[in-house]
Amino acid sequence: MQDYFDSYVVVVALLLIGGGIVAGGLTANRLLRPSRLTDEKLTTYECGVDPVGGDWAQSYVRYYVFAYLYVVFAVDAVFLFPWATIFAAPGYGMTTLGEMFVFLGFLAVGLLYAGRKGVLSWV
Template structure:
């Protein structure tokens, strides 16, 4: 049974070494940096422009849906590349073609649903 836990011991040791390394760097940074806060340094910085108004800004939920759709189609690209590489192998052609049409059918259904809900319009 000791051989089983040797792998975990290496992971724990590397995690501790990494934590000490990061903690040591952050501690050295805190000890070596100058600390002279002024009122100008503590104000909010907006790309060189003095901030106007309060910090509250509303954003539409629709933008999150666009981000979600982007992630869905990025994942689609991740699945399409291995399919394209194995498609040319003998014996896999028709099977992988059918599986990919099922996968693309699911994606098309989701896209049609999003279009029907009006998510894809920028109005």
């Protein structure tokens, strides 16, 4: 049992060294940076334009839904690659094929639902 935990000593040592390097860099940055606050530095800055108007702006939820759909299909691609490698292994062919059709069925139902709700139409 002792040999099992001895193998983690290297991992813990590397984590401590990495944390020390990050902490040292952040400390050096804080000690060496100039700290002269002015009114210009304390104003809100975005895209090089001075803030004008109120602090409320409307954004469409549709853009978030597009991002959500992208994430869903990116996850689909992440699951397809390991499936393709196991599919050729002996004894896993029909099982993995069935599992992938179930997975793709769930994705198709989600895409059909999004299409019927009108989410996929760009306005």
